[in-house]
Amino acid sequence: SGDSALHSVxxxxxxxxxxxxxxxxxxxxxxxxxxxxxxxxxxxxxxMRDEAAIYLDTSGASLHKRGYxxxxxxxxxxxxxxxAMVDLAxxxxxxxxxxxxxxxxxxxxxxxFAALNRAPGARRHFAAEDWPVLSPGIWRxxxxxxxxxxxxxxxxxxxxxxxxQAVALARQNAERAGVAQYIE
Numbered sequence: 001s002g003d004s005a006l007h008s009v010x011x012x013x014x015x016x017x018x019x020x021x022x023x024x025x026x027x028x029x030x031x032x033x034x035x036x037x038x039x040x041x042x043x044x045x046x047x048m049r050d051e052a053a054i055y056l057d058t059s060g061a062s063l064h065k066r067g068y069x070x071x072x073x074x075x076x077x078x079x080x081x082x083x084a085m086v087d088l089a090x091x092x093x094x095x096x097x098x099x100x101x102x103x104x105x106x107x108x109x110x111x112x113f114a115a116l117n118r119a120p121g122a123r124r125h126f127a128a129e130d131w132p133v134l135s136p137g138i139w140r141x142x143x144x145x146x147x148x149x150x151x152x153x154x155x156x157x158x159x160x161x162x163x164x165q166a167v168a169l170a171r172q173n174a175e176r177a178g179v180a181q182y183i184e
Contacts (some may be wrong), residue, residue: 003049016045016054039130060127067124068109068177072157076103082110083120091115102159105170105183112179115155119146123178157183 007014020043021034025151042057059150064078085107091097093115099107113120129139159174174180 002051002140004047005050006047012045012052016043016052020054039132040127041131042127058126058128060125063121063151065124066120066177068173069104069106077106079106079110079120082106083113085169086110086114093151093153096156096158098158098160100160102161102170103166105159108157108159108170109174109177109179111157112155112174112177112182115153115157115182116179117149117151118179119143119149122146155182159183 025031025034040060042060044055045058046053048148062079066079069079078145086097089097091111091114097108097110097111097115099105112118127137128134129136159167159170170183171180174183
């Protein structure tokens with residue numbers, strides 16, 4: 001709540017939740033509070049200079065979580081940062097790519113995604129997939145369309161680390177990501 005009269009995040013959350021519930025109940029011709037079961041429809045907000053912006057979160061888990069690393073392990077490098085590094089290196093699958101300090105393999109995996117032109121969220125679940133207003137067929141069709149845009153080729157992506165456990169984790173993550181065959 002930068003430069004705003006409202007500073008308490010908890011109070012802002014409470015106010016926004018109540019306003020949304022009252023408005024939705026009114027639109028549906030109902031009185032009282034809405035039920036809180038069924039699919040999650042998470043609201044996000046930011047307040048700057050006393051102006052609130054409210055967002056409907058269609059993603060659920062943060063977008064940097066692409067679904068190939070176990071959620072219970074703290075990650076030293078987010079997938080989106082690794083993807084940005086690969087992008088800055090202008091790697092698109094031509095030539096060799098080497099990560100000599102691969103850790104959990106995030107950069108090499110993102111390099112494989114770049115080489116394949118793979119959609120970053122292809123293997124993850126989005127909160128909006130549970131919403132009855134959206135047909136499950138939409139998600140299936142879009143995943144199939146994204147898969148059709150992928151490239152195929154022989155890529156030379158190398159990953160290594162001094163720590164054998166790190167290499168084992170990198171290999172497991174690459175398998176979960178579906179790119180293990182492209183990383184040596």
